[in-house]
Each structure stands twice: as C-alpha cells, then as structure tokens.
Amino acid sequence: MNTELTGIIATFLLTLVIAIPLGKYLAKVFAGEKVWTDFLKPLETGIYKLSGINIKEQMNWKQQLKALLTINILWLFYGFFVLIFQDKLPFNPDGNPGMTPDLAFNTIISFVANCNLQHYSGESGVSYLTQQYVLMFLQFVSAATGIAAAVVLFKAFRDKTTTELGNFWEFFVKSITRLLLPLSFVMAIILTFSGTPASYEGKDQFISLQGDTVHVSRGPAAQMIAIKHLGTNGGGYFGANSAHPFENPSYFTNMVELIAQVIIPIAMVIAFGYFIRRKKLAWTIFGVMTIGLFMLLLPMLSSELGGNPALAKMGISQTTGAMEGKEVRFGPAASAYWATVTTIISTGSVNSMHDSTMPMSGTWQLLGMMINSFYGGCGVGLLNYFIYLIVAVFISGLMVGRTPEFLGHKVEAREIKIAAIITLLSPFLILAGTAIASYIFTSHGDAAWAVQPKNWLNNPGFHGFSEMLYEMTSSNANNGSGFEGLGDNNIFWNLSTGIVIFLGRFLPIIGPVAIAGLLGAKKFIPESAGTLKTDTKTFALMTFAVILVLNALSYFPALALGPLAEYFTMLK
Amino acid sequence: MKKYIIQSIRLTLVLLVLLCVVYPITVAFIGKMSKGNGGGEKITKNGKTVGYALLGQSFTKPQYFWGRPSAVAYNAAGSAGSNKGPSNPDYLKEVQSRIDTLLKYNPGIKKSDIPADMVTASGSGLDPNISEQGAAIQIQRVAKARNLDEKKVKELVAMNTLKPFMGMFGPSSVNVLKLNLALDEL
Numbered sequence: 001m002n003t004e005l006t007g008i009i010a011t012f013l014l015t016l017v018i019a020i021p022l023g024k025y026l027a028k029v030f031a032g033e034k035v036w037t038d039f040l041k042p043l044e045t046g047i048y049k050l051s052g053i054n055i056k057e058q059m060n061w062k063q064q065l066k067a068l069l070t071i072n073i074l075w076l077f078y079g080f081f082v083l084i085f086q087d088k089l090p091f092n093p094d095g096n097p098g099m100t101p102d103l104a105f106n107t108i109i110s111f112v113a114n115c116n117l118q119h120y121s122g123e124s125g126v127s128y129l130t131q132q133y134v135l136m137f138l139q140f141v142s143a144a145t146g147i148a149a150a151v152v153l154f155k156a157f158r159d160k161t162t163t164e165l166g167n168f169w170e171f172f173v174k175s176i177t178r179l180l181l182p183l184s185f186v187m188a189i190i191l192t193f194s195g196t197p198a199s200y201e202g203k204d205q206f207i208s209l210q211g212d213t214v215h216v217s218r219g220p221a222a223q224m225i226a227i228k229h230l231g232t233n234g235g236g237y238f239g240a241n242s243a244h245p246f247e248n249p250s251y252f253t254n255m256v257e258l259i260a261q262v263i264i265p266i267a268m269v270i271a272f273g274y275f276i277r278r279k280k281l282a283w284t285i286f287g288v289m290t291i292g293l294f295m296l297l298l299p300m301l302s303s304e305l306g307g308n309p310a311l312a313k314m315g316i317s318q319t320t321g322a323m324e325g326k327e328v329r330f331g332p333a334a335s336a337y338w339a340t341v342t343t344i345i346s347t348g349s350v351n352s353m354h355d356s357t358m359p360m361s362g363t364w365q366l367l368g369m370m371i372n373s374f375y376g377g378c379g380v381g382l383l384n385y386f387i388y389l390i391v392a393v394f395i396s397g398l399m400v401g402r403t404p405e406f407l408g409h410k411v412e413a414r415e416i417k418i419a420a421i422i423t424l425l426s427p428f429l430i431l432a433g434t435a436i437a438s439y440i441f442t443s444h445g446d447a448a449w450a451v452q453p454k455n456w457l458n459n460p461g462f463h464g465f466s467e468m469l470y471e472m473t474s475s476n477a478n479n480g481s482g483f484e485g486l487g488d489n490n491i492f493w494n495l496s497t498g499i500v501i502f503l504g505r506f507l508p509i510i511g512p513v514a515i516a517g518l519l520g521a522k523k524f525i526p527e528s529a530g531t532l533k534t535d536t537k538t539f540a541l542m543t544f545a546v547i548l549v550l551n552a553l554s555y556f557p558a559l560a561l562g563p564l565a566e567y568f569t570m571l572k
Numbered sequence: 573m574k575k576y577i578i579q580s581i582r583l584t585l586v587l588l589v590l591l592c593v594v595y596p597i598t599v600a601f602i603g604k605m606s607k608g609n610g611g612g613e614k615i616t617k618n619g620k621t622v623g624y625a626l627l628g629q630s631f632t633k634p635q636y637f638w639g640r641p642s643a644v645a646y647n648a649a650g651s652a653g654s655n656k657g658p659s660n661p662d663y664l665k666e667v668q669s670r671i672d673t674l675l676k677y678n679p680g681i682k683k684s685d686i687p688a689d690m691v692t693a694s695g696s697g698l699d700p701n702i703s704e705q706g707a708a709i710q711i712q713r714v715a716k717a718r719n720l721d722e723k724k725v726k727e728l729v730a731m732n733t734l735k736p737f738m739g740m741f742g743p744s745s746v747n748v749l750k751l752n753l754a755l756d757e758l
Contacts, residue, residue: 007741047590051583066573071580078584123650133592140591141584169579176587181595188599192610195626198596198603199610203649206614206621208629209752210636215649216624218612222603223596240651243695245626246612251742307688308658314668315683316691320703320743324663324692325653328640328701329734331743352695353653463657485655570659 004333011255011337019263023270023282029178030151030171031158031275040177047173058164061517064152065510067168068145072112072506075141079108079134083126092127093202094217099125106494106501111135113505114142114377116228116235116348116480117471117497119489123217123239128200135235136224140184143231143264144175146379149509150268151175153386154275156520157407163521179264180230187226187260195249198222221246229260232377234348234480242338242351243327254330254351258338261347265375268382278407281535285385288540292374292547296364297340303358304336309570325353336361343368346377348480355458355467355483359567362466362483363559369477370426370555371547377478380505383512389534390419390515391550392543396532405532409519422511426476427554429500433472434558438465440492451487458485462569466562471497476504615749617756623749624648628700631752634677635717637702637710639748640689641670644697654693667691674709681709701745704733718755728754 028035048055059067082089083104087097099107103119110117111134120126126135148171155165192198197218204216221237225247228235242248242257269289273282307318321332330338335352342349343365354365368374373384390406394416397404404411440447445454457464467483474481475497482488488497525531533539603610613625623629628639630646639646643654656663670691671683687705707729715722732751736742 003736003740004743007737010741047583047586050586051579053579053583067576067579070573070576071583074577074580074584121650121652132596133588136596137588137592141587169583173583176591181591185595185599189602192599192603193606195607195613197608197610197612198600198606200600201611204611204621206623209617209622209749209756210629210631210633212630212646214623214629214647216612216627217649217651220596220600222610223599238651238696240653240696240698243653244651245628245696245698245700249626251737255737255741310659310664311667311688311691314664314671316671316686316688317684317705318688319705320688322658322692323688323694324656324658325695326692327695327699328689328703328706328743328745329699334742350695353655355655355657356653358658458655459657459660459663461659463659466657483655484653485657566657566659 004331007251007255008333008337011258014255015259015262015266018259019266020270022263023267024274026179026267026271027274029174030154030271037178037182044173044177047177048169051169053169055167055170057167059166059168060163061152061156061165061513064165064168065513068149068509069506072145075112075138076108079111079138080104082134083107083130086127086130089127089129091129094127096124096127102491102494103489106498108134109498109502110480111138111235112142113478113501114146114231114233114346114380115475115478115501115505116233117475117482117501118235118480119494121239122237128219131224131237132220136227139224139227139231139233139235140176140180143180143227143233143378144172146377146509147175147179147264147268148172148379149513150379150382152513153383153516154272156516157276160408160524161521165517165520180227183230183260184223184226187230187256188222190256191222191225191253194253196222196225196246196253218246225257226260228349229257229347230264232261232265232345232347234342236349242349243353248351251329251334254334254338257349258341261345261349262341262375264378265345265381268379269375272382276407278535284535284537284540288544289374289385291544292371293340293344296344296368296374297337300336300340300361300364301333303360304332308358322358325356327351339365340368342481343479344371344374344376345381346372346477346479348474350481353484354470354481355485359563359570362470362563363567366470366473366559366563367551367555369473369479370430370551372426372477373547380478380509384508386512386516387419387422387508388543388547390415391423392539392546393532393534394419395546396539396542400532402530402532405525406519406534408524408526409522410525411519415515415518418511418515422508423550425503425507429476429504430469430472430555431558433475433496433500434469436496437468437472437492441468449492450490453492456487458487462562462566466566469558469562472500475500478505615753617753622753626700628698629749631748634713636752636755637707637714637748640699640702641691641693642697642699643693646698648698651696651698653695653697678709678713680712685709700747700749701734702748704744704746707746707751714755720758725755
C-alpha cells in the first residue's frame with residue numbers, strides 16, 4: 001500500500017490510542033478522584049496560596065464567567081503594552097521593532113482568544129521576550145481557559161440539580177499542571193532532539209556551498225511549538241509555521257504534531273461522558289465528529305493527490321500530487337490530512353500553504369472552520385457542539401410535539417434564545433465582515449493604508465474573494481490559519497479581524513456556559529417512555545443533519561462565489 | 573469583582589514564572605544534549621559552517637543538484653510560500669518558464685519526466701528536499717558538468733535518498749545539500 005496513506009492511517013490510529021485514555025484520565029482529574037499525577041498536588045497548592053485562591057469556594061455560572069473574563073481582560077492589557085514596547089525591552093537579540101498599535105491590538109486579541117491569526121512574521125516581527133512572555137504564555141492560558149469553561153459545563157450536568165459549579169481557578173490551574181504543561185514538556189524534548197532549536201542564541205550567519213551569505217533565524221522554538229499544537233493555538237514561531245524545517249523537521253515530527261493537536265479535543269468529549277456518567281452520550285458525540293472528519297478529509301485527499309489540472313495540461317508528471325506550497329518530506333497526503341484537522345479543530349497551524357491548495361480543498365477547509373465543532377478547539381469545540389445539540393433537541397421536540405429536554409432538564413425559551421443568538425453570530429460576523437472587505441476593495445482601492453486595498457489580494461478573480469472570506473472565517477472560528485497571500489497587516493484587517501476574533505471567542509463561551517448553568521439549576525425530570533434520548537443513533541443523525549443544514553443555509557452562497565466558482569472555471 | 577482582579581494579577585505572575593521561565597529554560601538546558609546543542613544542527617566542511625542540516629540552500633550552478641523553487645530565495649532570516657492560487661494566470665506562466673528552464677539545462681529529459689515538486693515553490697521556501705524523480709532528471713547534467721560516470725552519480729543519489737519513516741510511513745526524499753556535499757567530496 002502507498003506509504004503516504006499508511007502514514008496518515010497510522011497517525012489517526014495513534015491519536016485515538018492516546019486520546020481515549022487521556023479523556024478518562026481528565027474526567028478523574030476534574031472530578032477530584034485519585035490519579036497517578038497526584039504527586040503534582042503540592043505545586044498546585046503552592047500556586048493557589050501565592051495567588052490568594054481558595055478552591056473550596058463554589059461558584060455559580062455567573063461567577064465562573066466573571067472570573068474567566070477578568071483574567072482574560074488583564075492579559076489583553078498586559079500583552080498589548082509589551083508588544084508595543086518590545087523594541088525597548090530586553091531579550092531582543094535580532095533587534096526587531098515594536099509593533100504598531102493596530103497590529104498589537106490584533107495580535108494580542110488573537111492570542112488571548114486562542115486564535116493565533118498572525119499579521120506579523122515570527123522572524124522579523126517579535127522579540128524573544130514577546131515570543132515567550134506574551135505569545136507562548138497565552139498559548140498555555142488561553143487553552144486552559146477553554147478547557148476550564150468546558151469543565152464548568154460538565155459540572156452542570158453531573159448532579160441532578162445544582163447551582164454550585166465548582167471553582168474556576170481550580171479547573172484552570174489543573175488544566176495547566178495536569179495536562180498542558182507535562183505534555184508540552186515531553187513534546188518539546190522530542191522536537192528538540194529531532195532538530196528544532198530550543199536555545200536562546202540569536203541569528204546565525206554562514207556562507208553556503210555556492211558562496212552565498214545566508215542569515216538564519218533561530219531561538220527557543222521547540223517550547224512554543226509543543227504548546228501551539230497541544231493547546232490548539234496554531235501560532236508558529238517562524239513565519240512559515242509548521243512548514244518551516246525548524247518547526248517541523250521530519251515526517252516523524254509531523255506525525256507528533258498532528259497527533260498533539262487532536263488528542264485534547266477528542267479527550268474532552270470522552271471526559272464529558274465519563275464525568276457526567278453517560279458514556280454512551282460521549283461515544284455518539286465522538287461518532288458524529290469522526291464521521292464529519294472523514295467527510296471533509298476524503299474529498300480533500302482526492303483533490304490534492306490528483307494534482308493541479310492546470311499543471312497537468314502543461315504536460316509534467318504529477319504522480320506526487322499538487323506540490324505548490326507543500327514540503328517534499330510530508331507529501332500531499334499528510335498535508336491534506338493536516339489541512340483537514342487544523343481547520344476542523346481550531347489549531348490553524350499549517351504544514352502547507354492553504355492559499356495554494358486546490359479550489360475544492362479550500363471549500364472543505366472553509367467548511368471545517370464554519371462548522372468548528374468536529375472535535376473543535378481545546379474545550380471550546382465541545383461548547384460549540386453543545387449549541388448544536390440544544391438546537392437539535394429543540395427541533396426534535398417540535399417535531400414530536402413535546403417540551404424539549406436535555407439530560408433531564410427542560411429546555412425553555414431563554415435557553416433557546418441564547419442558542420439561536422450564538423448560532424446566528426458566526427454567519428453574521430463572517431458574511432458581514434467579508435462583505436465590508438469586498439466593498440472597500442472594490443470602492444476604496446486607493447485608501448492610504450499600509451497596504452492599499454487594491455493591493456490586498458495576491459490572486460485575481462474568485463480566488464481573491466476566497467482569500468478575504470477565509471480570513472474572516474478563520475477569525476470567527478478562532479482558527480488562525482490564513483490564505484496568506486492576503487495583505488493583512490494594515491488598519492482595516494487588523495481592527496476588523498480583531499473585533500471578529502473577540503466576539504467569536506467570548507460570546508460562544510458565555511452562551512453555552514450560561515445555558516448549562518440555567519439548565520443545571522432546573523428541577524431534574526426522571527427519564528420516562530416519552531423522554532427524547534440524546535445518546536441514540538437516531539438523535540446523532542438528527543444532530544448531524546442540524547449541523548449540515550444550518551451551515552449549508554448560512555454559507556453556501558459565499559462558498560459558491562469563491563472556491564466553488566474557481567473550481568468550475570478550472571474544469572473548462 | 574475586586575477579589576477576582578487581585579487573584580487574576582497574582583495568578584498571572586505565578587504562571588509567568590512557571591510557564592515562561594522554568595519550563596522553557598529546562599527544555600533549553602536539556603536541549604543542549606541534542607545534535608547542534610539545541611541551536612540547530614550545523615554542517616561543517618574544513619572547519620567552516622556551510623549550512624544547516626535541515627535548511628535548503630540555493631543551487632544554480634550546473635555541477636550541483638538544484639533544489640525546489642523558493643518564494644524567499646532560500647533566505648533563512650524569513651520563510652514563506654508563494655501563496656499563489658492554483659488558477660492564477662501569472663503563476664501558471666511562471667511554472668511554464670520553470671519547465672522551459674529545466675528542459676534547457678537538462679537535455680535528454682522529456683516534459684513528462686519532470687515531477688511537480690521541481691517546478692512549484694515549497695511552503696517554507698527552505699525545503700531541503702526534492703523527490704527521487706526530481707534528482708533523477710538532473711543526473712545526466714551533473715555527471716556531464718563534473719566529468720563523472722552517470723552510474724557513480726546515480727549511486728550517490730541512492731545513498732542520499734531518505735526512505736519513508738520506518739519504511740512504511742510517508743514519502744521518500746533526497747536531501748539536496750547532503751547530496752551536493754557528497755559530490756564535492758569525490
């Protein structure tokens with residue numbers, strides 16, 4: 001069998017082998033049961049003590065959200081000022097300049113929100129201080145924020161009726177000490193010994209075999225690359241992200257990075273089922289998500305392995321598939337697999353340039369980000385899926401003419417209103433954002449910005465439209481990958497995507513946590529013959545249909561104007 | 573509310589120490605034991621650094637094997653792909669001219685012998701590898717420029733071919749820098 005295909009099959013199977021036990025472990029960690037990492041307890045106790053936190057203090061859902069938002073807003077201010085003044089601060093061996101206020105605004109929101117859209121390039125846009133003390137720091141804590149928010153939701157459904165949802169700080173700290181930090185440590189060591197730089201040495205210079213002088217950017221990259229994948233952040237150390245030979249030296253490290261970005265999102269689904277003692281529910285959710293993965297992966301594999309039809313017309317050999325923007329050591333199959341998981345999960349790191357993938361691959365990448373809950377980001381993937389579940393429960397309830405229920409709690413007008421607002425938010429931000437961008441591109445091409453609107457697009461025609469649509473979609477999904485041909489470091493894109501990222505992050509956290517808090521406080525209704533069971537195949541199919549219909553209705557017109565139009569033009 | 577603000581500030585400071593001082597410095601310290609001491613593995617020739625094992629270099633002379641086209645001209649102080657879309661007319665012209673260049677400098681090969689990786693820019697612009705077919709079409713040219721037997725060059729290519737990971741996973745590839753170094757050492 002083709003070694004490229006065996007490579008991705010092995011990667012997927014290894015992912016499951018790690019993720020499923022990890023999920024069971026997480027359920028125990030957050031329930032406070034005995035686990036083998038309990039030797040880390042003194043470290044946690046120390047952190048609580050130094051921070052003045054009493055973890056016995058129970059919070060309701062509103063207090064949980066207050067704590068979450070307070071610390072996130074603090075990080076926004078801290079990071080913004082460090083980014084602006086990085087040229088005057090220490091640890092800047094390459095002498096990189098401070099950021100402009102609009103770029104700093106975009107970058108800091110992007111990293112606080114776990115999005116990691118980057119309008120700068122790692123080699124020339126940030127110092128070693130900001131790489132570690134702002135960007136890598138936020139990769140840890142933003143992932144932990146998402147996980148902690150999901151655990152609050154777990155808590156709401158564990159007991160029959162409750163308003164005490166545990167302590168946010170405890171969930172947050174444990175996500176770091178019991179999960180992100182130990183795994184990052186192991187992975188950073190693996191990467192370092194595979195060739196990724198980890199030391200603090202600055203730029204190097206050498207004379208190549210042919211006699212050219214070459215400068216080489218280096219730095220403590222391995223540490224950041226580990227958490228960038230485990231935390232589904234995606235912000236790379238170097239400009240080319242995981243296509244860069246230093247960030248991703250070999251096929252082996254490519255497998256490691258692919259596995260790392262998927263394990264926690266899958267583990268959170270499993271943990272949910274074990275935590276609320278409804279294992280079957282976890283497996284049906286996992287089933288729907290996995291079918292979603294393959295429905296996006298298989299067509300993408302076929303279009304990338306098939307190669308570029310326009311190049312085929314020139315008469316060259318494309319037995320290795322489409323290679324523009326890809327690296328030889330990974331090949332098109334592992335690149336297509338990566339492009340699928342990085343878009344369905346909100347990682348957004350890339351090992352090939354998505355702008356250069358085939359038009360139909362672009363469609364699947366966009367759709368993956370629009371759905372944003374086939375596994376999804378650390379913690380938040382499950383929160384997004386929860387909204388689809390509530391909508392599915394509501395629609396099913398209407399179909400059979402009963403008051404909808406979810407896990408023994410009545411779903412009423414208030415919850416449905418919140419779910420509806422969150423569902424409508426994504427299409428609103430993506431489509432309105434793209435529409436405004438298109439309007440400025442066509443009508444105000446000469447605006448005197450860092451990149452003039454008429455020069456925004458690296459590609460003409462339908463593909464150019466896809467570049468703008470992709471940027472907005474990626475921002476809303478907190479994904480962070482891009483069709484990087486877009487000239488995005490200017491005031492319009494910095495501000496607009498910054499706002500979209502902020503709303504696309506915090507409202508979809510507040511909404512599900514609020515719904516869960518409201519439901520958890522309601523009277524528990526024991527299951528009866530008339531109860532709609534949410535862990536059956538029928539209901540799984542219903543949820544899947546809801547996801548497809550909602551997204552198709554919202555986005556088909558925009559997709560038709562971009563990648564689909566390009567695809568059909570290329571068929572000619 | 574005030575309580576949360578103070579807790580947030582204190583927790584942030586504690587985590588900054590744990591995540592941004594303890595963690596990365598420990599990794600950097602252990603990394604000193606890796607090849608290249610955690611600063612990237614270098615390749616030296618006669619005591620001088622001539623490159624990094626993982627980074628591709630620009631090769632344009634006929635006696636060297638050429639790497640893939642690069643959007644950043646193999647400048648390792650930056651990195652990027654071309655970000656050209658598959659139907660962009662300017663891009664397609666560029667590919668056509670790369671095909672013509674290869675045909676001109678490698679007489680004896682057919683258009684259908686040219687693999688896609690030799691006429692498309694890599695994702696990083698620093699791709700150190702080419703496909704086996706990409707090396708095969710250059711053997712004749714390199715052998716002629718160096719007055720070597722084609723068989724000998726073919727052997728060197730085979731010796732510098734990296735097989736799939738564990739023999740089963742992923743594509744095989746040829747490291748251009750190592751191959752060219754081996755040629756220079758003949």
